[in-house]
Amino acid sequence: MLTGIASLALPSTGPLGELSRLVALLAGSGDASPAGLMFLGLGLIGLRDRIERGFRGDA
Template structure:
């Protein structure tokens, strides 16, 4: 599994972006999880980025990191 690189900062940025986007879709705005939903909204920029945009950003970061690493090694 060449895409899973827990020692890579770019990988973690991608994973956290994906989790933030997923959580902003899944968490309700009212009820017992409302405080957690507000924290996720704060992390997401409160309207600056859509949940799907955050998920695609995360996937893009993970794929970009892998491609750059393969480019430096010569594995086109």
């Protein structure tokens, strides 16, 4: 939702135009947006690490 708001609020031209295009690219559409998939992947990596530490007793 925040990426959609940012893509509407940022100007399409000028110095922030590139940032606006990046936000629009990452926003994608629906549940399969690139930003959503990156956050999901990072969350799963963190969860796996936490589970491994729990089994080793490092946590």
